[in-house]
Amino acid sequence: MKIDDDVLDAIRNARCDGPALYLSGQLEDRLYQRVNLALSAVGGKWDRWKRAHVFPINAAEAVAGLLAEGEVTTDAERGYFPTPSALVDEILDLADLQTGQEVLEPSAGTGAMAERIADRGAVVDCVELDPGRAEIIRNQDYARRVTVADFLALPVSARYDRVVMNPPFAKQLDIRHVQRALRWVRPNGLLVAVMFAGLAFRNNVLAADFRSQVREARGTITPLPDHWFKGIRTVLTVIPVRPQLYELAGHRTAEAPVSDQRASQDGLF
Template identity: 75%
Template sequence: MKIETDVLDVIRAARCDGSALFLSGQLTDHLYQRVNLALSAVGGKWDRWKRAHVFPASAADAVAGLLAEGEVATDAERGYFPTPPALVDEILDLADLSVGHEVLEPSAGTGAIAERVADRGGVVDCVELDPRRAQSIRDKGYAREVITADFLTLPVSAHYDRVVMNPPFARQLDIQHVQRALRWLRPGGRLVSVMFGSLTFRTNAQALDFRSRVREARGTITPLPDRWFRGISTVVTVIPVRQLPELVGRRTVQVQASGQKAAQGGLF
């Protein structure tokens, strides 16, 4: 999102005091709304008691990049849509989560799903690209590990019982994230993901291939009510990862050789 000059002027004139940023002068409603949008995109939240926008860390550091570049990515542009609490419970029910399960939440946002995993007795690790959100999860203390990174760039570590996720939707990134996440599951694991609703009707090769593989894996793609994401069409996808056959004798070597593929996502 490109920041207009009048918005930048207001932010430059603001006073920073630790994590708080105080706006100067009287702003019209229209100007304030645009300023608030820009500050929110870099982590600022209006605190009516302090009469300031408060950031997770230094306010001056938070707005420095915005002022230098004159633009910022909004949550919508990043494809970030927080998971409503009631939907989180549905996702975890579909995941068939048990106490002690090792669970991964890629693109964890503020940890809406991960925190409920921990509440249900799961051992949860998180990956989140945004440093502020990643730190917020660390500060709450329910995650075993929090990695600040782009999930698609991380080396695969296939040792999880469950993956639960709400990935970015833009440019079919949700398909890429789910395909990648399946490779992090042990045989017998299960992935549950919110995905963009266009998955059910797109006819490009990527969507057609993905739907075919979900069917082959005996997974499901189920439409969700539009109310969950402010009118945005979404689905919930459930994909089981196959168990390896129990073989003995000379065939054990073959199982071990083929097991790597199964452990890294089965049909995917």
């Protein structure tokens, strides 16, 4: 998102004190809304008691890139849609978590799922692209490890009993994230992911191969009600990692699924 000059000026004129950013004077309402959107995109949240935007990291560092580049990527542009609390419970029930299991959450956001995973007695590691959101998870101290990285570029360094995830949806990134995540799951493990509903009806190679991959693993793709993500159609995908599939050369089913021309057109099975 390109940032208007008057918004940049308002942020430049603000005072930073540790994690807090104090705007100068009373901004006109429409200007304030645009300033608030820009600050929110880099992790700032309005604190009405402090009368400041508070960041999980030093405020000056948080806005430095925004001021230098004159643009910012919003959560919607990233495909970031936080997982609603009630849906977290449904996801974790499907994951059948057991005390002491090791769980990975890629694209962990601010830890909505990770915290509840820890509450259920499992050990959770998180990967999050945004440093501010990753710092929020670190500060809560329920994750064993928090890695700031692009999950698609992160080398596989461990195996987990479970992977639970709500990856970005844009440009079929959800499919690529799930395929990558399967490489982190141990034999007899399980992956549960929120995904964009388009994977169930798109006929391109990536979507068709993914449906074949889920079918081969005897997994499921189940539609979710539209209200969970403000009208965005989503599904819950559950993929067991069976030993005979895991042992295929190079984890073929995890990262380079085989096409299946018989895959169902609606992808719901």
